[in-house]
Amino acid sequence: MKFFIPFRKKSPWILHYNAGSCNGCDIEILAALGPKFDLERFGVINTGNPKQSDIFLVTGPVTYRSRERLVELYSQIPEPKVVIAVGSCTTTGGVFRGMYNVEDGIDRYIPVDVYVPGCASTPQLIIDAIVKALDILEAKSKEIEKPFKLFGAIETIGNKLSRLNMAKKVELHEKN
Amino acid sequence: MIWVWIALAPILGGLVYGGERVLRARMQRRLGPPFLQPFYDMFKLLDKRTLIVHAPHALLAVAHFFALWFSVAAIFLGWNLLYIVFLHLIAQMLLILAGYSVRSAYSHLGANRELLMLVAYEPILILVAVGLYLVSGSFEITGMIQKGNYLAQLPLLFAALLMIVPIKVKKSPFDVGEAHQEIVGGVEIEYSGVFYEFLYMSRFLEYLFIYSFVFIFGGESVWLGAVLVAGVFLLVNLVDNATARVRTPQMIKIIYMAAMPLAVLNLVWILL
Protein backbone atom coordinates (compact mmCIF):
# COMPACT_ATOMS: atom_id res chain seq x y z
CA MET A 1 0.00 0.00 0.00
CA LYS A 2 1.18 3.49 -0.78
CA PHE A 3 0.73 4.73 2.78
CA PHE A 4 3.36 2.39 4.18
CA ILE A 5 6.12 3.01 1.65
CA PRO A 6 7.66 6.11 3.31
CA PHE A 7 8.12 4.10 6.50
CA ARG A 8 10.51 1.68 4.82
CA LYS A 9 12.99 4.49 4.80
CA LYS A 10 12.55 5.25 8.46
CA SER A 11 13.20 1.87 9.98
CA PRO A 12 15.77 -0.16 8.09
CA TRP A 13 16.83 -3.17 10.12
CA ILE A 14 20.10 -4.69 9.07
CA LEU A 15 21.48 -8.19 8.96
CA HIS A 16 25.23 -8.44 8.93
CA TYR A 17 26.92 -11.52 7.51
CA ASN A 18 30.60 -12.27 7.36
CA ALA A 19 31.26 -14.39 4.29
CA GLY A 20 34.88 -15.08 5.15
CA SER A 21 36.22 -11.55 5.44
CA CYS A 22 39.38 -10.57 7.34
CA ASN A 23 37.17 -8.87 9.97
CA GLY A 24 38.40 -5.41 9.01
CA CYS A 25 35.10 -4.35 7.50
CA ASP A 26 33.08 -6.01 10.26
CA ILE A 27 34.80 -3.83 12.81
CA GLU A 28 34.05 -0.77 10.70
CA ILE A 29 30.38 -1.79 10.57
CA LEU A 30 30.34 -2.12 14.34
CA ALA A 31 32.02 1.28 14.59
CA ALA A 32 29.26 2.73 12.42
CA LEU A 33 26.65 1.20 14.74
CA GLY A 34 28.45 2.38 17.87
CA PRO A 35 28.00 5.65 19.75
CA LYS A 36 30.41 7.72 17.67
CA PHE A 37 28.76 7.35 14.27
CA ASP A 38 25.41 6.25 15.70
CA LEU A 39 23.57 4.58 12.83
CA GLU A 40 20.62 4.12 15.16
CA ARG A 41 19.63 7.73 14.54
CA PHE A 42 18.25 6.53 11.19
CA GLY A 43 16.20 3.91 13.03
CA VAL A 44 18.67 1.14 12.23
CA ILE A 45 18.64 -1.95 14.43
CA ASN A 46 21.16 -4.72 14.00
CA THR A 47 18.70 -7.59 14.27
CA GLY A 48 20.84 -10.58 13.37
CA ASN A 49 17.69 -12.33 12.20
CA PRO A 50 17.10 -12.59 8.44
CA LYS A 51 13.33 -12.88 8.76
CA GLN A 52 13.04 -9.42 10.30
CA SER A 53 15.66 -7.57 8.28
CA ASP A 54 15.52 -5.20 5.33
CA ILE A 55 19.16 -4.55 4.55
CA PHE A 56 21.70 -7.32 4.04
CA LEU A 57 25.23 -6.14 4.83
CA VAL A 58 27.78 -8.63 3.53
CA THR A 59 31.52 -8.53 4.03
CA GLY A 60 34.10 -10.92 2.69
CA PRO A 61 34.90 -12.56 -0.64
CA VAL A 62 32.59 -15.59 -0.16
CA THR A 63 34.64 -18.60 0.78
CA TYR A 64 33.44 -21.97 -0.49
CA ARG A 65 32.19 -22.85 2.97
CA SER A 66 30.03 -19.74 3.29
CA ARG A 67 28.31 -19.88 -0.09
CA GLU A 68 25.36 -21.92 1.00
CA ARG A 69 24.79 -19.79 4.10
CA LEU A 70 24.95 -16.64 2.03
CA VAL A 71 22.31 -17.82 -0.41
CA GLU A 72 20.19 -19.24 2.40
CA LEU A 73 20.26 -16.02 4.42
CA TYR A 74 19.49 -13.98 1.34
CA SER A 75 16.46 -16.04 0.46
CA GLN A 76 15.15 -15.87 4.03
CA ILE A 77 14.96 -12.07 4.05
CA PRO A 78 11.40 -11.09 3.17
CA GLU A 79 10.89 -8.56 0.39
CA PRO A 80 11.45 -5.63 -0.01
CA LYS A 81 15.16 -6.08 0.63
CA VAL A 82 18.46 -4.59 -0.48
CA VAL A 83 21.97 -5.99 -0.43
CA ILE A 84 25.05 -3.93 0.35
CA ALA A 85 28.48 -5.36 -0.44
CA VAL A 86 30.86 -3.78 2.07
CA GLY A 87 34.54 -3.65 1.21
CA SER A 88 36.68 -4.30 -1.86
CA CYS A 89 36.88 -8.02 -1.30
CA THR A 90 33.12 -8.34 -1.28
CA THR A 91 32.71 -6.42 -4.50
CA THR A 92 35.58 -7.84 -6.57
CA GLY A 93 37.52 -10.30 -4.49
CA GLY A 94 40.00 -7.60 -3.45
CA VAL A 95 43.17 -8.94 -1.87
CA PHE A 96 41.76 -12.45 -2.06
CA ARG A 97 41.10 -12.35 -5.81
CA GLY A 98 42.07 -15.55 -7.56
CA MET A 99 42.69 -17.54 -4.42
CA TYR A 100 41.94 -21.26 -4.49
CA ASN A 101 39.20 -21.24 -1.86
CA VAL A 102 37.17 -18.10 -2.57
CA GLU A 103 34.72 -16.80 -5.12
CA ASP A 104 35.46 -13.29 -6.34
CA GLY A 105 32.71 -11.21 -4.80
CA ILE A 106 29.17 -11.91 -3.79
CA ASP A 107 27.50 -10.82 -7.01
CA ARG A 108 28.06 -14.25 -8.49
CA TYR A 109 25.48 -15.51 -6.05
CA ILE A 110 23.06 -12.77 -5.11
CA PRO A 111 22.04 -9.49 -6.76
CA VAL A 112 23.81 -6.53 -5.14
CA ASP A 113 22.27 -3.06 -4.93
CA VAL A 114 25.07 -0.98 -3.43
CA TYR A 115 28.83 -1.57 -3.62
CA VAL A 116 31.07 0.04 -1.00
CA PRO A 117 34.75 0.41 -1.92
CA GLY A 118 37.69 0.47 0.46
CA CYS A 119 39.84 -2.05 2.22
CA ALA A 120 38.65 -1.53 4.89
CA SER A 121 35.80 0.82 4.02
CA THR A 122 35.28 3.60 6.51
CA PRO A 123 32.20 4.03 8.72
CA GLN A 124 31.38 7.23 6.81
CA LEU A 125 31.26 5.26 3.55
CA ILE A 126 29.08 2.60 5.15
CA ILE A 127 26.65 5.24 6.39
CA ASP A 128 26.55 6.77 2.90
CA ALA A 129 25.88 3.32 1.46
CA ILE A 130 22.99 2.73 3.83
CA VAL A 131 21.46 6.11 3.02
CA LYS A 132 21.79 5.25 -0.68
CA ALA A 133 20.27 1.84 -0.02
CA LEU A 134 17.27 3.48 1.63
CA ASP A 135 16.41 5.26 -1.62
CA ILE A 136 16.62 1.96 -3.48
CA LEU A 137 14.52 0.25 -0.81
CA GLU A 138 11.83 2.87 -1.21
CA ALA A 139 11.73 2.44 -4.97
CA LYS A 140 11.54 -1.36 -4.85
CA SER A 141 8.36 -3.34 -5.27
CA LYS A 142 7.49 -6.45 -3.29
CA GLU A 143 8.38 -8.77 -6.17
CA ILE A 144 10.14 -11.95 -5.10
CA GLU A 145 13.88 -11.61 -5.65
CA LYS A 146 15.86 -14.74 -6.27
CA PRO A 147 19.54 -15.53 -5.81
CA PHE A 148 21.47 -16.27 -9.02
CA LYS A 149 22.59 -19.71 -7.92
CA LEU A 150 21.04 -22.21 -5.57
CA PHE A 151 22.94 -25.08 -4.11
CA GLY A 152 21.66 -28.59 -4.37
CA ALA A 153 18.27 -29.16 -5.95
CA ILE A 154 15.25 -29.44 -3.67
CA GLU A 155 15.29 -32.78 -1.85
CA THR A 156 12.22 -34.32 -0.30
CA ILE A 157 11.36 -37.29 1.89
CA GLY A 158 7.75 -38.25 1.41
CA ASN A 159 6.34 -34.83 0.61
CA LYS A 160 8.39 -32.94 3.18
CA LEU A 161 11.46 -30.85 2.52
CA SER A 162 14.63 -32.54 3.75
CA ARG A 163 17.26 -30.03 4.82
CA LEU A 164 19.66 -32.84 5.66
CA ASN A 165 19.72 -34.28 2.17
CA MET A 166 20.08 -30.81 0.69
CA ALA A 167 23.02 -30.08 2.97
CA LYS A 168 24.65 -33.42 2.03
CA LYS A 169 24.39 -32.45 -1.62
CA VAL A 170 26.19 -29.20 -0.93
CA GLU A 171 28.98 -31.09 0.80
CA LEU A 172 29.36 -33.30 -2.26
CA HIS A 173 29.49 -30.19 -4.41
CA GLU A 174 32.19 -28.73 -2.20
CA LYS A 175 34.35 -31.84 -2.40
CA ASN A 176 34.33 -31.92 -6.18
CA MET B 1 -13.15 7.16 29.40
CA ILE B 2 -11.28 4.16 30.80
CA TRP B 3 -12.15 2.19 27.66
CA VAL B 4 -10.39 4.78 25.55
CA TRP B 5 -7.24 4.29 27.61
CA ILE B 6 -7.52 0.54 27.26
CA ALA B 7 -7.91 0.84 23.51
CA LEU B 8 -4.88 3.13 23.38
CA ALA B 9 -2.74 0.91 25.63
CA PRO B 10 -0.40 -0.41 22.90
CA ILE B 11 0.14 3.14 21.64
CA LEU B 12 0.86 4.33 25.16
CA GLY B 13 3.36 1.51 25.58
CA GLY B 14 4.90 2.40 22.23
CA LEU B 15 5.49 5.95 23.43
CA VAL B 16 7.17 4.60 26.56
CA TYR B 17 9.36 2.32 24.44
CA GLY B 18 10.26 5.14 22.05
CA GLY B 19 11.10 7.42 24.96
CA GLU B 20 13.24 4.71 26.44
CA ARG B 21 15.27 4.24 23.28
CA VAL B 22 15.95 7.98 23.13
CA LEU B 23 16.85 8.01 26.83
CA ARG B 24 19.28 5.13 26.48
CA ALA B 25 20.89 6.80 23.49
CA ARG B 26 21.32 10.03 25.44
CA MET B 27 22.86 8.10 28.32
CA GLN B 28 25.48 6.85 25.85
CA ARG B 29 25.94 10.41 24.55
CA ARG B 30 24.51 9.79 21.12
CA LEU B 31 21.52 11.17 19.29
CA GLY B 32 19.36 8.09 19.18
CA PRO B 33 16.37 7.28 16.99
CA PRO B 34 13.36 9.58 16.65
CA PHE B 35 10.85 9.48 19.49
CA LEU B 36 8.18 7.88 17.29
CA GLN B 37 10.53 5.17 16.00
CA PRO B 38 8.46 2.21 17.32
CA PHE B 39 5.52 3.32 15.20
CA TYR B 40 7.67 3.70 12.10
CA ASP B 41 8.87 0.14 12.74
CA MET B 42 5.30 -1.04 13.10
CA PHE B 43 4.18 0.51 9.83
CA LYS B 44 7.19 -0.91 8.05
CA LEU B 45 6.54 -4.41 9.42
CA LEU B 46 2.96 -4.23 8.15
CA ASP B 47 4.23 -3.81 4.62
CA LYS B 48 6.84 -6.57 4.65
CA ARG B 49 6.20 -9.89 2.99
CA THR B 50 5.25 -12.35 5.74
CA LEU B 51 6.79 -15.80 6.02
CA ILE B 52 4.86 -18.25 8.17
CA VAL B 53 6.24 -21.51 9.55
CA HIS B 54 2.84 -22.99 10.34
CA ALA B 55 -0.52 -21.49 11.24
CA PRO B 56 -0.73 -22.30 14.99
CA HIS B 57 2.73 -20.83 15.48
CA ALA B 58 1.65 -17.55 13.91
CA LEU B 59 -1.68 -17.50 15.73
CA LEU B 60 -0.05 -18.09 19.13
CA ALA B 61 1.76 -14.77 18.74
CA VAL B 62 -1.56 -13.03 18.11
CA ALA B 63 -3.12 -14.85 21.07
CA HIS B 64 -0.18 -13.85 23.25
CA PHE B 65 -0.66 -10.22 22.32
CA PHE B 66 -4.39 -10.22 23.04
CA ALA B 67 -4.01 -12.12 26.33
CA LEU B 68 -1.44 -9.58 27.42
CA TRP B 69 -3.69 -6.73 26.31
CA PHE B 70 -6.48 -8.25 28.35
CA SER B 71 -4.35 -8.39 31.49
CA VAL B 72 -3.29 -4.77 30.99
CA ALA B 73 -6.95 -3.86 30.51
CA ALA B 74 -7.74 -5.65 33.77
CA ILE B 75 -5.16 -3.49 35.51
CA PHE B 76 -6.70 -0.33 34.07
CA LEU B 77 -10.13 -1.50 35.22
CA GLY B 78 -8.78 -2.12 38.73
CA TRP B 79 -9.54 -5.83 39.00
CA ASN B 80 -8.13 -8.40 41.40
CA LEU B 81 -4.33 -8.21 41.33
CA LEU B 82 -3.80 -11.92 41.88
CA TYR B 83 -6.14 -12.64 39.01
CA ILE B 84 -4.12 -10.28 36.81
CA VAL B 85 -0.86 -12.03 37.67
CA PHE B 86 -2.34 -15.33 36.51
CA LEU B 87 -3.83 -13.76 33.37
CA HIS B 88 -0.36 -12.59 32.55
CA LEU B 89 0.89 -16.13 33.17
CA ILE B 90 -1.50 -17.41 30.52
CA ALA B 91 -0.13 -14.87 28.05
CA GLN B 92 3.42 -16.02 28.76
CA MET B 93 2.45 -19.69 28.39
CA LEU B 94 1.10 -18.98 24.91
CA LEU B 95 4.41 -17.42 23.94
CA ILE B 96 6.36 -20.37 25.33
CA LEU B 97 4.15 -22.82 23.44
CA ALA B 98 4.82 -20.83 20.29
CA GLY B 99 8.53 -21.15 20.97
CA TYR B 100 8.34 -24.93 21.30
CA SER B 101 6.04 -25.41 18.30
CA VAL B 102 8.73 -24.92 15.65
CA ARG B 103 11.84 -26.96 15.02
CA SER B 104 14.38 -24.17 15.26
CA ALA B 105 16.91 -24.89 18.01
CA TYR B 106 17.16 -21.21 18.86
CA SER B 107 13.42 -21.01 19.29
CA HIS B 108 13.55 -23.91 21.77
CA LEU B 109 16.44 -22.28 23.58
CA GLY B 110 14.48 -19.03 23.78
CA ALA B 111 11.40 -20.85 25.07
CA ASN B 112 13.51 -22.57 27.73
CA ARG B 113 14.87 -19.26 28.84
CA GLU B 114 11.42 -17.69 28.81
CA LEU B 115 10.24 -20.51 31.05
CA LEU B 116 13.15 -20.02 33.45
CA MET B 117 12.46 -16.29 33.56
CA LEU B 118 8.88 -17.12 34.48
CA VAL B 119 10.18 -19.33 37.29
CA ALA B 120 12.29 -16.42 38.51
CA TYR B 121 9.79 -13.58 38.54
CA GLU B 122 6.41 -15.22 39.04
CA PRO B 123 6.80 -15.96 42.80
CA ILE B 124 7.89 -12.39 43.41
CA LEU B 125 4.87 -11.01 41.55
CA ILE B 126 2.57 -13.17 43.67
CA LEU B 127 4.35 -12.14 46.87
CA VAL B 128 3.96 -8.50 45.83
CA ALA B 129 0.23 -9.03 45.37
CA VAL B 130 0.00 -10.76 48.76
CA GLY B 131 2.03 -8.03 50.46
CA LEU B 132 -0.18 -5.31 49.04
CA TYR B 133 -3.20 -7.29 50.22
CA LEU B 134 -1.85 -7.61 53.75
CA VAL B 135 -1.43 -3.85 54.02
CA SER B 136 -4.54 -2.68 52.22
CA GLY B 137 -6.90 -5.56 53.05
CA SER B 138 -8.03 -5.92 49.47
CA PHE B 139 -6.83 -7.73 46.37
CA GLU B 140 -8.69 -5.29 44.12
CA ILE B 141 -6.50 -2.60 42.60
CA THR B 142 -9.30 -0.07 43.09
CA GLY B 143 -9.12 -0.86 46.81
CA MET B 144 -5.35 -0.79 46.89
CA ILE B 145 -4.93 2.66 45.47
CA GLN B 146 -7.23 4.13 48.11
CA LYS B 147 -4.76 3.42 50.90
CA GLY B 148 -1.45 5.19 51.18
CA ASN B 149 1.99 4.50 52.46
CA TYR B 150 2.93 1.15 51.02
CA LEU B 151 6.50 2.29 50.70
CA ALA B 152 6.87 2.75 54.46
CA GLN B 153 5.55 -0.72 55.22
CA LEU B 154 6.79 -2.69 52.21
CA PRO B 155 10.24 -1.26 51.42
CA LEU B 156 11.90 -4.69 51.04
CA LEU B 157 9.09 -5.97 48.83
CA PHE B 158 9.55 -2.92 46.64
CA ALA B 159 13.25 -3.70 46.38
CA ALA B 160 12.35 -7.25 45.31
CA LEU B 161 10.00 -5.86 42.65
CA LEU B 162 12.78 -3.55 41.51
CA MET B 163 14.97 -6.59 40.87
CA ILE B 164 12.47 -8.31 38.60
CA VAL B 165 11.60 -5.25 36.50
CA PRO B 166 14.70 -5.76 34.28
CA ILE B 167 13.65 -9.38 33.63
CA LYS B 168 10.23 -8.30 32.50
CA VAL B 169 11.35 -5.49 30.23
CA LYS B 170 14.35 -7.54 29.06
CA LYS B 171 17.14 -5.27 30.19
CA SER B 172 20.68 -6.05 31.36
CA PRO B 173 21.74 -7.69 33.61
CA PHE B 174 18.70 -9.95 33.23
CA ASP B 175 18.12 -9.82 29.47
CA VAL B 176 18.72 -13.53 28.81
CA GLY B 177 15.32 -13.89 27.15
CA GLU B 178 16.16 -11.72 24.20
CA ALA B 179 19.93 -11.53 24.60
CA HIS B 180 20.54 -9.27 21.56
CA GLN B 181 22.19 -11.58 19.01
CA GLU B 182 23.25 -14.41 21.26
CA ILE B 183 20.13 -16.49 20.57
CA VAL B 184 18.81 -14.25 17.77
CA GLY B 185 15.73 -13.12 19.68
CA GLY B 186 14.85 -16.55 21.14
CA VAL B 187 11.14 -17.23 20.69
CA GLU B 188 10.83 -14.36 18.21
CA ILE B 189 13.21 -15.93 15.73
CA GLU B 190 10.76 -17.53 13.31
CA TYR B 191 8.37 -14.59 13.13
CA SER B 192 8.32 -12.04 10.36
CA GLY B 193 6.14 -9.25 9.03
CA VAL B 194 2.72 -8.82 10.57
CA PHE B 195 3.10 -11.61 13.10
CA TYR B 196 6.39 -10.27 14.37
CA GLU B 197 4.60 -6.99 14.81
CA PHE B 198 2.28 -8.57 17.37
CA LEU B 199 5.28 -9.67 19.41
CA TYR B 200 6.84 -6.25 18.96
CA MET B 201 3.67 -4.61 20.29
CA SER B 202 3.39 -7.06 23.18
CA ARG B 203 6.76 -5.77 24.32
CA PHE B 204 5.10 -2.35 24.69
CA LEU B 205 2.37 -3.91 26.82
CA GLU B 206 4.93 -5.61 29.06
CA TYR B 207 6.22 -2.16 29.93
CA LEU B 208 2.76 -1.01 30.98
CA PHE B 209 2.17 -4.23 32.91
CA ILE B 210 5.26 -4.16 35.07
CA TYR B 211 5.37 -0.41 35.59
CA SER B 212 1.79 -0.40 36.80
CA PHE B 213 2.94 -2.70 39.64
CA VAL B 214 5.45 0.00 40.52
CA PHE B 215 2.71 2.60 40.26
CA ILE B 216 0.48 0.79 42.76
CA PHE B 217 3.19 1.22 45.39
CA GLY B 218 2.46 4.95 45.25
CA GLY B 219 -0.89 4.24 46.94
CA GLU B 220 -3.50 6.96 47.02
CA SER B 221 -1.11 9.65 45.87
CA VAL B 222 -0.94 9.65 42.08
CA TRP B 223 2.08 11.90 42.20
CA LEU B 224 4.08 9.53 44.37
CA GLY B 225 3.18 6.73 41.95
CA ALA B 226 4.31 8.80 38.97
CA VAL B 227 7.58 9.74 40.70
CA LEU B 228 8.21 6.09 41.56
CA VAL B 229 7.61 4.99 37.97
CA ALA B 230 9.88 7.71 36.60
CA GLY B 231 12.58 6.87 39.13
CA VAL B 232 12.47 3.14 38.45
CA PHE B 233 12.44 3.81 34.71
CA LEU B 234 15.61 5.89 34.98
CA LEU B 235 17.28 3.41 37.31
CA VAL B 236 16.52 0.39 35.13
CA ASN B 237 17.95 2.12 32.07
CA LEU B 238 21.02 3.27 33.96
CA VAL B 239 21.66 -0.26 35.17
CA ASP B 240 21.02 -1.57 31.66
CA ASN B 241 23.72 0.68 30.23
CA ALA B 242 26.20 -0.07 32.99
CA THR B 243 26.05 -3.86 33.39
CA ALA B 244 26.68 -6.99 31.38
CA ARG B 245 24.32 -9.94 30.95
CA VAL B 246 24.36 -12.71 33.56
CA ARG B 247 23.71 -16.33 32.62
CA THR B 248 20.26 -17.83 33.15
CA PRO B 249 21.12 -20.04 36.18
CA GLN B 250 22.92 -17.08 37.75
CA MET B 251 19.87 -14.93 37.20
CA ILE B 252 17.63 -17.44 38.95
CA LYS B 253 20.14 -17.77 41.77
CA ILE B 254 20.32 -14.02 42.25
CA ILE B 255 16.54 -13.66 42.29
CA TYR B 256 16.02 -16.59 44.66
CA MET B 257 18.87 -15.67 46.99
CA ALA B 258 18.37 -11.92 47.10
CA ALA B 259 14.87 -10.90 46.00
CA MET B 260 12.95 -13.82 47.50
CA PRO B 261 14.31 -13.55 51.09
CA LEU B 262 13.71 -9.78 50.96
CA ALA B 263 10.10 -10.31 49.97
CA VAL B 264 9.46 -13.07 52.51
CA LEU B 265 11.18 -11.10 55.28
CA ASN B 266 8.93 -8.16 54.55
CA LEU B 267 5.80 -10.32 54.67
CA VAL B 268 6.86 -11.88 57.98
CA TRP B 269 7.53 -8.43 59.37
CA ILE B 270 4.05 -7.26 58.34
CA LEU B 271 2.38 -10.33 59.82
CA LEU B 272 4.15 -10.13 63.22
Ligand code: SF4
Ligand atom coordinates in the same frame (compact mmCIF):
# COMPACT_ATOMS: atom_id res chain seq x y z
S1 SF4 C 1 37.72 -5.33 2.12
FE1 SF4 C 1 39.73 -5.56 3.06
S2 SF4 C 1 39.40 -4.98 5.20
FE2 SF4 C 1 37.39 -5.37 4.30
S3 SF4 C 1 36.96 -7.50 4.79
FE3 SF4 C 1 37.89 -7.46 2.76
S4 SF4 C 1 40.08 -7.76 3.09
FE4 SF4 C 1 39.16 -7.20 5.08
